[in-house]
Amino acid sequence: xxxxxxxxxxxxxxxxxxxxxxxxxxxxxxxxxxxxxxxxxxxxxxxxxxxxxxxxxxxxxxxxxxxxxxxxxxxxxxxxxxxxxxxxxxxxxxxxxxxxxxxxxxxxxxxxxx
Amino acid sequence: xxxxxxxxxxxxxxxxxxxxxxxxxxxxxxxxxxxxxxxxxxxxxxxxxxxxxxxxxxxxxxxxxxxxxxxxxxxxxxxxxxxxxxxxxxxxxxxxxxxxxxxxxxxxxxxxx
Numbered sequence: 197x198x199x200x201x202x203x204x205x206x207x208x209x210x211x212x213x214x215x216x217x218x219x220x221x222x223x224x225x226x227x228x229x230x231x232x233x234x235x236x237x238x239x240x241x242x243x244x245x246x247x248x249x250x251x252x253x254x255x256x257x258x259x260x261x262x263x264x265x266x267x268x269x270x271x272x273x274x275x276x277x278x279x280x281x282x283x284x285x286x287x288x289x290x291x292x293x294x295x296x297x298x299x300x301x302x303x304x305x306x307x308x309x310x
Numbered sequence: 311x312x313x314x315x316x317x318x319x320x321x322x323x324x325x326x327x328x329x330x331x332x333x334x335x336x337x338x339x340x341x342x343x344x345x346x347x348x349x350x351x352x353x354x355x356x357x358x359x360x361x362x363x364x365x366x367x368x369x370x371x372x373x374x375x376x377x378x379x380x381x382x383x384x385x386x387x388x389x390x391x392x393x394x395x396x397x398x399x400x401x402x403x404x405x406x407x408x409x410x411x412x413x414x415x416x417x418x419x420x421x422x423x
Contacts, residue, residue, distance in 0.1 A: 291408045291409070
């Protein structure tokens with residue numbers, strides 16, 4: 197069945213350095229790829245997304261890249277700050293008429309070292 | 311703006327008892343979802359509703375039921391709780407079922423003893 201694999205499960209980077217989280221998906225028909233950030237004790241929140249007709253999208257310090265041929269997409273955070281510490285989830289979404297199927301990765305716990 | 315409100319935030323429940331987790335949204339979103347989050351397993355879909363009056367089964371529906379009598383409310387019921395249902399439960403909504411962009415509540419932590 198459909199599957200999304202996310203790596204690494206934990207990641208620790210020095211403040212100011214970059215962090216990269218990678219995901220692969222199995223359903224080639226997936227057409228929407230959101231990334232969620234979950235802070236301690238809170239629900240996940242959408243931080244950036246990319247659709248299948250785009251290869252890269254950037255929003256300030258965060259960017260997402262998509263390689264549909266290889267079926268993988270990545271989250272890039274540059275100039276990391278303490279507030280970037282959280283759990284990040286990728287997801288692959290298959291949207292079709294009147295419904296969508298969303299499969300989440302297992303999450304990456306990102307820690308920013310001061 | 312309230313967004314999505316879940317209640318209770320935390321609950322301890324004896325095995326065999328029933329429990330309803332409440333979820334209300336004020337964004338007039340058509341689609342609503344219930345996920346459970348377990349360590350190392352990410353978010354798994356329990357049940358969903360594409361629009362008021364309809365519901366569907368997700369990845370892990372056994373032991374849970376839902377109803378969608380109106381647009382705003384989407385309660386999740388455990389008829390007879392078991393310890394394996396100890397988890398953090400998140401309700402989410404989406405403007406339309408085919409959007410894929412989810413808005414999550416703050417979660418309900420349930421412990422079944």
